[in-house]
Amino acid sequence: MTTLGEYRKVLKIFVISSTLSVICCDWLLVAYWNSVIGQFRMELIVFGSLYSAHDNLYSSSTSYNTPKIIVESDQLMELLSVCPMCAGHSSVELSSRHGAYLKFSSTCTTCQHFRLWENSPMKNKTPLINLFMSAGILFSRCLPTKTLRFLQMISVKSPSPATYFHYQKKFLHGVIREVYSSDMKALLKTLSTQELRVSGDGRFDTPGHSATFGVYTMMDSDTSKIISTELVKSTEVSSSPAMELEGLKRCRSSLSQKNVTIVELTTDRHAHITKWMREHWSEVQHTYDLWHISKSE
Numbered sequence: 381m382t383t384l385g386e387y388r389k390v391l392k393i394f395v396i397s398s399t400l401s402v403i404c405c406d407w408l409l410v411a412y413w414n415s416v417i418g419q420f421r422m423e424l425i426v427f428g429s430l431y432s433a434h435d436n437l438y439s440s441s442t443s444y445n446t447p448k449i450i451v452e453s454d455q456l457m458e459l460l461s462v463c464p465m466c467a468g469h470s471s472v473e474l475s476s477r478h479g480a481y482l483k484f485s486s487t488c489t490t491c492q493h494f495r496l497w498e499n500s501p502m503k504n505k506t507p508l509i510n511l512f513m514s515a516g517i518l519f520s521r522c523l524p525t526k527t528l529r530f531l532q533m534i535s536v537k538s539p540s541p542a543t544y545f546h547y548q549k550k551f552l553h554g555v556i557r558e559v560y561s562s563d564m565k566a567l568l569k570t571l572s573t574q575e576l577r578v579s580g581d582g583r584f585d586t587p588g589h590s591a592t593f594g595v596y597t598m599m600d601s602d603t604s605k606i607i608s609t610e611l612v613k614s615t616e617v618s619s620s621p622a623m624e625l626e627g628l629k630r631c632r633s634s635l636s637q638k639n640v641t642i643v644e645l646t647t648d649r650h651a652h653i654t655k656w657m658r659e660h661w662s663e664v665q666h667t668y669d670l671w672h673i674s675k676s677e
């Protein structure tokens with residue numbers, strides 16, 4: 381079993397049960413966040429969320445939804461300084477710390493009983509608490525530096541920004557892509573048996589006519605599910621404004637390859653798109669979005 385595979389297995393469950401709306405900071409995530417179904421499990425995100433009576437606090441298997449609890453260090457020392465063998469006094473030392481992960485050693489001054497205590501399990505030398513906190517920040521679309529600064533301000537041990545970005549790159553993005561692909565595959569398989577009325581629009585990294593990146597997104601109007609997203613760079617086309625039409629063409633091509641049938645497309649009143657629809661995709665009814673019309677009246 382590969383290390384990455386193990387992490388992915390743990391995180392994949394987390395991703396599937398996460399919820400989602402649009403995330404603005406990462407283009408690659410836009411479609412994913414719109415298409416995944418489910419309810420976000422806040423107990424994972426909040427390090428130290430409360431537990432209800434039916435939760436098993438002492439479960440031996442740890443997962444993303446195992447309740448996490450914030451404990452003041454003095455309160456913890458009070459517990460650890462009592463020897464579990466003779467109830468005598470134990471001297472406690474912090475053996476190691478990595479982000480939110482803490483490992484203490486204690487030695488009884490009476491019976492010399494030695495024990496190690498850690499606040500989170502490890503998986504292949506990676507503390508799961510750090511992994512889950514990083515996943516929670518990303519999947520809840522919080523800003524990582526702000527979230528970590530908040531935790532630091534109230535002295536809650538947490539992963540450093542460098543650790544967060546390392547996990548994001550090494551594990552989290554891969555898991556998102558994996559779940560996104562399988563989710564999208566299943567969605568398009570279902571929709572391929574229907575005639576779809578879709579809406580499409582583009583957006584860009586900067587307003588005006590000097591954008592470098594644009595993303596075109598198509599949504600099934602009946603189910604509000606994102607069915608296609610295409611990223612375009614301005615250097616791939618003649619100019620920045622041309623990115624929108626190119627994105628639409630790519631969405632069309634991608635959906636066509638997946639046997640998705642579109643009967644109606646609703647867009648804004650982008651002149652290039654209106655002309656192209658009339659000349660190259662006339663079998664599809666082209667309609668305008670009322671919001672764009674009322675905005676420009």
Ligand SMILES: [Zn+2]
Nearest residue numbers: 463466488491
């Ligand atoms: Zn003892």
